[in-house]
Every structure is written in structure tokens, then in C-alpha cells.
Amino acid sequence: MNEFGIENLPPFQNPPSPDLGELSIVVNKLTKDQDIEAFAKSLSFELVTIEELSSVDILKTGDKKKKQGIVFLNFKIKSSVKKQLRSDFVSGALVKILSKNYGHFTDHNGNVAIVEHTSANPISPIHVGNLRNSVHGDTFARILERTGYKVFRHFYVNDLGLQVAFTVVGYEILRSKHIRPDIKIDHWVGKIYAIMNNFYYSQTTKVKYNLSANDLYFLSSKDVIIVEKRLSSDIKKLREDQRVAEQDQSVPKSKKKTLRDISIKIQKILDQIDEVSKLNSTGIDLRTRFPQIYSSLIIEVKSFDLTEKTRMYLKNFSQDTDERIVELFYEVVNWVLEGFMTTLRKFNIEFDQFDYESKVTHSGLPDELILKLRQSPNIKKVEGKAIRYSYPPEAMKEFRQNLGFTKNDLPIKGHIPELQLTRTDGTALYAAKDIGYSITKFESRNADVVYNVISVEQTLPQFQLLLPLYELGYKNIAKNMKHYSYENVELRGRIMSGRLALYVTADEYFDETFIRSRMAKRKSEVERNIAPPSDHDGWREDNDILLKVTQATTRFPLIETSPKKRIVLDLDRELDFRRNSGPFVQYAHARACGIIEKILSEKGFIPNVAVNPVDLIDDDSIFILTHLLNLKVRIDKAVNQLDPSIIASWCFELATKFMSYYEKYPVLNAENELQLKARLGLIEAVRIGLANGLSILGINPTNKL
RNA sequence: GAGUGCGUAGUUCAGCUUGGAUAGAACGACAGUUUGCGGAACUGUAGGUCGAGGGUUCAAAUCCCUUCGCACUCGCCA
Numbered sequence: 020m021n022e023f024g025i026e027n028l029p030p031f032q033n034p035p036s037p038d039l040g041e042l043s044i045v046v047n048k049l050t051k052d053q054d055i056e057a058f059a060k061s062l063s064f065e066l067v068t069i070e071e072l073s074s075v076d077i078l079k080t081g082d083k084k085k086k087q088g089i090v091f092l093n094f095k096i097k098s099s100v101k102k103q104l105r106s107d108f109v110s111g112a113l114v115k116i117l118s119k120n121y122g123h124f125t126d127h128n129g130n131v132a133i134v135e136h137t138s139a140n141p142i143s144p145i146h147v148g149n150l151r152n153s154v155h156g157d158t159f160a161r162i163l164e165r166t167g168y169k170v171f172r173h174f175y176v177n178d179l180g181l182q183v184a185f186t187v188v189g190y191e192i193l194r195s196k197h198i199r200p201d202i203k204i205d206h207w208v209g210k211i212y213a214i215m216n217n218f219y220y221s222q223t224t225k226v227k228y229n230l231s232a233n234d235l236y237f238l239s240s241k242d243v244i245i246v247e248k249r250l251s252s253d254i255k256k257l258r259e260d261q262r263v264a265e266q267d268q269s270v271p272k273s274k275k276k277t278l279r280d281i282s283i284k285i286q287k288i289l290d291q292i293d294e295v296s297k298l299n300s301t302g303i304d305l306r307t308r309f310p311q312i313y314s315s316l317i318i319e320v321k322s323f324d325l326t327e328k329t330r331m332y333l334k335n336f337s338q339d340t341d342e343r344i345v346e347l348f349y350e351v352v353n354w355v356l357e358g359f360m361t362t363l364r365k366f367n368i369e370f371d372q373f374d375y376e377s378k379v380t381h382s383g384l385p386d387e388l389i390l391k392l393r394q395s396p397n398i399k400k401v402e403g404k405a406i407r408y409s410y411p412p413e414a415m416k417e418f419r420q421n422l423g424f425t426k427n428d429l430p431i432k433g434h435i436p437e438l439q440l441t442r443t444d445g446t447a448l449y450a451a452k453d454i455g456y457s458i459t460k461f462e463s464r465n466a467d468v469v470y471n472v473i474s475v476e477q478t479l480p481q482f483q484l485l486l487p488l489y490e491l492g493y494k495n496i497a498k499n500m501k502h503y504s505y506e507n508v509e510l511r512g513r514i515m516s517g518r519l520a521l522y523v524t525a526d527e528y529f530d531e532t533f534i535r536s537r538m539a540k541r542k543s544e545v546e547r548n549i550a551p552p553s554d555h556d557g558w559r560e561d562n563d564i565l566l567k568v569t570q571a572t573t574r575f576p577l578i579e580t581s582p583k584k585r586i587v588l589d590l591d592r593e594l595d596f597r598r599n600s601g602p603f604v605q606y607a608h609a610r611a612c613g614i615i616e617k618i619l620s621e622k623g624f625i626p627n628v629a630v631n632p633v634d635l636i637d638d639d640s641i642f643i644l645t646h647l648l649n650l651k652v653r654i655d656k657a658v659n660q661l662d663p664s665i666i667a668s669w670c671f672e673l674a675t676k677f678m679s680y681y682e683k684y685p686v687l688n689a690e691n692e693l694q695l696k697a698r699l700g701l702i703e704a705v706r707i708g709l710a711n712g713l714s715i716l717g718i719n720p721t722n723k724l
Numbered sequence: 725g726a727g728u729g730c731g732u733a734g735u736u737c738a739g740c741u742u743g744g745a746u747a748g749a750a751c752g753a754c755a756g757u758u759u760g761c762g763g764a765a766c767u768g769u770a771g772g773u774c775g776a777g778g779g780u781u782c783a784a785a786u787c788c789c790u791u792c793g794c795a796c797u798c799g800c801c802a
Contacts, residue, residue: 035745045744047782055782080745080783088782089744140802180802376802399799407799427741433727439799449802478728479797506729506795543764568764580737583729585795592736596764598751606764613762621761660741668738671750678765687761724764 037638040076040093041101047090055090063092073097102636109632112644116704117628122650122711127167131464134160134503136472137363137370138175141355142186143209145362146515146522147577147588148508153525154577154717155505156472157368158663161715163470165654171371171464175456178352179376181219182212184333185325189215190351192319193312203526205358208351210309213520214316215325217302222325224295236320238298246295250288257285301519308520337446339381348377362525367570367717374460376452384455385447388491389440395490399437404445408487410435418489422498430478430502438483450480454487461496469496470661472503475583503661505582511589523590533569535594536602540565540724560723567721568602574718575601579667600671604713605721607674611706612722614686618699621687626703627696634697639680643701646673647708654715663716670712677705 031042046059056079063075074095080087096104115121136156139149160170177183189211200207218236225235228249230242261281306313335341336348356373363369379385389406392398397414399407412434419429426432440451447455460469473481481502489497509515515522540561544551552561576593579600580586596602618624635644650669657665686702689695713720 032744039745043745045783047744051782078745086744086783090782091745177802182802401799405800430729431727436727436798442800444800448800452802474796475729476796504729539764543762547762584737585730587736589736592751595751598736600750602764606762610762610765617761664738668749675749679767681761682757682766685761724762 034091034093039078040074040095042094042096044092044094045089046077046092047088055088059090059092066092066094071096071100102633105636105641106632108641109635109644110628112648113628113630113632113635113700113704116644116647116707117626117700121707122715123165123167124651124654125167127163127467130168130467132160132163132168132170133173133460133464133466133469134163134170134472135173135175135374135460135469136160136503137359137368138177138473139359140177140180140182140517141352141359142183142212143517143520144203144205144522145359145525146517147510147525147528148515148522150366150525150528151505151508151577151586152472152474153363153368154366154574155503155582155663156470157366157717158574158578158666158715159470159472159503159657159661161717162654162657162663162666165715166658168467171466172369173460174356174370174373176352176356176373176375176377178348179333179337179380179452181329181333182216183348183352184336185215185219185329186212187348187351188325188328188332189316189320191347192316196315196319198312198315203358203361205355205362206524206526208355208358209517210305210312210520211316213301213518214305214309214313216518217298217305218316218320218325219329221298221302224298226326236317236325237302238295240299243296243299247292250292254285254288257281257288261285304519336377337380339377345377362529365529365566365570366525366574367719372463374456376456379452379456379459380447382455382459384459385451388454388458388487389447389451391491392440392487395487397486397490401439401443403443404441405439405443406441407437407439408483409437410483410486414486414490418486418497422489422494424498430482430504435483436479438480438487450483453480454484454491457484457488457496457500458493461493461500466499468499468501470501470503472505475504475506478502478504501661503582506585508577509585509587511587528590529569529573531590532572532594533565536565536568536572536596539596540568564721564723567719568605568724571601571605571713571718572596572599573601574716575599575604575667578716579664579671581662581664583662600667600674601718604670604674604709605718606724607677608706608709608713608720609722609724610681611677611702611709614681614702615699615706616722618687618695622695624696624699626699628700630697630700631693632697634694635701637684639676639683640701643673643676643680643705646676647704650708650711666712666715670709670716673705673708673712677709680705 031044034040034043046055046062049062050058056077059077063077066072067075072094076093076095078091078093080089080091134156136159137145137149137153139145139152145153156172160172163170186208190208193211221236221238224230224238224246225232225242228242228246230238230245332344332348335344339345352375360369392408393406395408397409397411399409401407415435418424419426438450439448441447457469460466471481481504485497485500488500510523513521513523541551552558572593576586576588576599592598615626635641646669653665653669657663680701684698686695686698689698710720
């Protein structure tokens, strides 16, 4: 190589088609000043003398408009050598894949990771939007486990909100009237939440706009009209200001700013009008949809001031000052959480720990941190006891450099807006509690890394936590707390809103899928003239299979696209098994199991690594084995990119390849026994790969369908 | 006004970190395969100015700049 002036050989790559050769190299990279084609020619003359090579071809692109002038050297290896290389590869690959620890890696042995996910508000059932969070969190946790991490799954319980407080007030009313839930608890509480939410905001709106108080918890259409009138006169004034500002040409920059401010104000008022009119329509809607709960609640609520009671309850709960109220909160929240668990268990999702926002607050940690942060040069005092944390560029630079982040590692490159930590009365806001929670989380498990699975809207608040943590001396936490961000879920043709108690719940999604899989299974049994199970055991087995298929069908659509992409779930499409990759992968696995079992019963062979590798040196077998060994690369990529969809595609590709392999290469009817055993070994390798892949995706593989 | 993400076939997406040959799948459309090792299958065909424009390069979907479209975020809700 030296005589050509080449010091480092660029990496070999695989030609796009096998008939071009086994390996190739781009000649353009090797020389700058010489004529590339001449250079390639002399190089090929030299290289073709290598004993193992049968030919070295030169190929130049250039017919198309794009990417022209690339010169490749394509190497073909002598067939005898190739055969030997492939045989060695096959033997080695089979040993690795058929071993017990295939799919389990040790890079992070001894390390601890926490994945915080789902963390849905404990006042309405889990819907498919939350479920995307759960499925991503759970799958990612499983991927981390495969790299050797000890993983703990945490659920952050937001139990300290206003919404929880008025829901608790509503719950207490119904309990005192002995009205018990007649449906799954989280669904039931979801109704209470929607109704109480409407009461609460109807009241505050009435007070704010001085509306007649005779029906304090219901905003009538008359009220809406009054508010509209008042606000539209405000808009008129603003429009006037806008016109004045437009004509003023004195300072162009500040002029722009006031104009912008005015248009923001106008937009805000328009939003207010919209919200008020929605309060009216939602009230009517809830009253008609849930008449019993609605009327029971409204009668009682009229006897007290809801706003005041809600604040009082929240204050007592937050400061841990009234045992009865504290217990009431936990009664509601824990009961709903049980409902969540029942739901998520169907999807194969469980938690190691629930962390309550209230308990973090009761520990006093957030207040301590605020006390310390008050001394920080980055703190700005606002009104009263309110403080804000700011992010000066110098501080950010130091943060970045000391923690070894490059600019591209950070989610936000430019200026970071200030973060308010306390209210005017000095009490901690959510952000301050989150700083406290981050510390508690890390320390409780002595964790090396924490992944917070939170939707993309939270990118800024999540990032804002890091500098205060760093400044407080928690450098490790600031470095190793990662926001696993995901985009939202939309449903084709349906609106989702907790306030309206309108959502496709995770329960419905699962149950509907289960029913459809049962129908599909029956249909296929009829076509194949198989009788449905008649005895108890048969029925149980049938049910078990359907549960596993349903897991695949429900989880796959939520995980198969990158978390950064917004997905639109079309239930008709997801429930059509031919269009959903989940059941397809399950099917491939079941089919592999079926073949292995059949060969055992008919020939008495058990899959084994001791096969004649020459029977597996065809391109298709090599491709499958290479793909199986590639799992490690895919897992690492999924971890680095925070993207489990990489594993979902890996499974799907394996299943597809196996299906076509299976059409092409008969196993039971192989030409001879050696060939049969070799192919059986390959099928076993595929089976192991699919079982591993499914299990990483949180889907229990089924060996029958 | 600032920030972030996304934009690739009729549809849903992969590929972009680290530039390299003919831009890959799936669904849908169309045409085939089956006396079966499980048809929830397989084989094939058609379908693309990679949002637009410019730059860097021997070479750009990929890197840089500009621009358009969509979504989200920007101090007392959690």
C-alpha cells in the first residue's frame, strides 16, 4: 500500500448487489492529485495478485445526473475461500445465537438506571396518549436491561394539583351519599373530575366577570353573551391601539414590539371567549351524559363555596396539616392508581415504585433547595417572596464545559427563558418540586442515569432543571438526567379531552383489539376446519394466545415509529391484522415454533448447533444470521438515540425475511437429513431472535396461533 | 419576536449522527403463486423534482446558509 502513498485504508463496504462482488472500496478517497481512473487501474493490477481474490473490478458511476464520478473497486473472493469463510461464519453464528445469553449484553453490568414514565394525572383513566408514554417507557427500560443495567421503573404521582383537589371534594360528596362506583374506578373518577372541573371554572369565571351568582356552578348561554360583549369591547380598544401603533413611525424596533404585544393580547382575549363558551357547552354535555353523578354533585356543591373549599383542601394536604383530608386524597389517588395498574398490566407494564409529589413536598426538600438557591447570583427577586431563576450565557457556558456537553448535546441552543420557582407567597411551584424530586430519585436508587419519559411540550421545563441542579452541587444529576421526549398521539376522527371526559381509554383500546383478534382467530379456524376449544384447558390456552396477540397488536403501533414523530392512530387500520406489524411478528414466531415441533414429532430431531454449516452458506441464510447478530448494534443505537422503534423494525425485518426464506427452503421436505438439520438449526435461530425481539418490545411471544 | 421538532411514493414511515453505486419498507392499487412444513403467507409490476432555493464537495436525502409549510414551547397551572 505504501508504494501508492496510501496510509489508511478507508473502510470496506458491501456492494449493493452480490453479483458486483463481496467487498468494495471507494477509490476517490485514496488520492487527491492523481487521475482517479488511472490510479484505480494500477491499484487493481496490484491487488488482483492477492491469492484469495478471484477478481478486482473497476466501476465508475456517471450516467445519472447526481452522484457522478465515483470510482469503486469491487473485490470478488475465490469461491473456495468464500465457502470456507461462510462456513466458519455460520458455525460461529449458530453457537452464539443458540446460546442461553443471546440478546443479553454486559456493557452496563453493575450500573443502575431509572426510567420514569407514564406519570399520568391520577384523576382520569389512562388514554391512548398516555399509553404511548407507557409503552415507550416500558420498552426503553427493557432495552436498557438488555445492556446490563439494573432498571427501576418509577411513576411520579402528581397528586398536589388543583384538579386533584376539586376531584377529591366531589368524591367526598358522593361517598357521603353512599354513591359507589358502578364502573372501573379510574373511569368513574374521570367523570367526577370532568364535572367538578366544570363547576370550579364556571364559578371562577362568574366571579371574575361579576356575573349573576344565582346559579354559581353553571355558566349559562346568557352569561357567555355578557362575557363576549365585554371582552369584544376590550378587543375594540386594542384594535384602536394597534392602528395608532402602526401609524407611529418613530422607533421601528419598539414599534414592532408594542404591535406584537397588542396582537398577543387580542389572541388571549379571543381564547378567553372561546373557553367561556366551552364551559357552557361542556356543562350541558356533562349534565346530559352523566345525569346521576351530576345532579348529586350539584345539589351539595351549592351548599358551600367550591373555590374556597378546594383551596383549603389543597393547602391542608400540601402542608400535611389535616389527617382526615390527607387520607381522603390518598384514598382517591391510590384507588385510581390501582385502576391504572390493572389496565397497564394487560399491556405487560408494571412499576417498581410510585413517587408522590405530596411526599416530596412533605419531606421539606423543595423548601430547603429554595432557601439555598436564594443565595444564587442567578436568582432574581420578583414580587413578594417570588423568585425566578435565570440562565446567563456565562453560567450556561461553564455548565456546558464542566459537564462535557457540546452545544449539540443540548436541546436548546439560544437564550433560555427564566424559570419561576416560587409564588408571591413563597410556596414552591412545580419546577422547584421537580428539582427536589430529581435529587430524591437519583439518591433513592443510587442511580447512574435517569430517563424521564415526558412529552415534547416539556422540553424547556425539563432542561431548565439542570442548571439549578448543577449549581446546587448535583453535577452528576445534571449530567445524567435525560429527557426522553416523545410526540403526541392523535386519533383519526376523534377528539380527546379529559375535561370533557372524552377519550379513547387504554382499556377500550385493549378490549376492542382483544375482541377483534378473537374474531380473526375464529375465522381462520373455520377456514382451516379446526374446531374451537371445547374444554376448560383449551379455552384457557386460547385466551392466553389471544392476550399475547393483543399485546402485540396494541403495543406495536405505538412503538414502531420514532418517538419524535406525531402519530395519528387510525383504529380501523391498527385493528386490521394485515396492516399491523405486531401480529405478523407473532405469527412468524408461532410458525417457527410450529415447524420445530412438527419436526420433533415426525422425525425426532431437536435443534442443535452441531450442523453441517455448508448447508447454510446461501445468501439468504447468511443474511438472516447476520441480521440476528446485528441485534447488539441495534440495541446500542436504540439506547443512544432514545428510539426503541429501531428494535421494532429489527423484529419486523427478521419476520419478513424468515417468511420468504421459509417459502423458498423446505425444511421438513429437505433433500437430505443433513440439510434438514441445518435448516432446522436456522429456524431455531430465527425463533430465538423473534422471541428475544418480542420480549424486548414487552410482548410475550406465543408458540401457537 | 425567540427557541425546538417535523416535511422523503396515493398513505404511514426508514435512511440523515459518520456524505459514496439503482433513495428502502409496509399499506393501498394492479398481476401472479396454493393437491401446503400453519394463506394472518409468498412472488412480481406500477408509483419519488427526498418542501423550495443557494453553497461546500470528485460525490448531497444526508453537512452549511436562506426560505416556505405544519406542530409545540416561552415567569406564578401541574
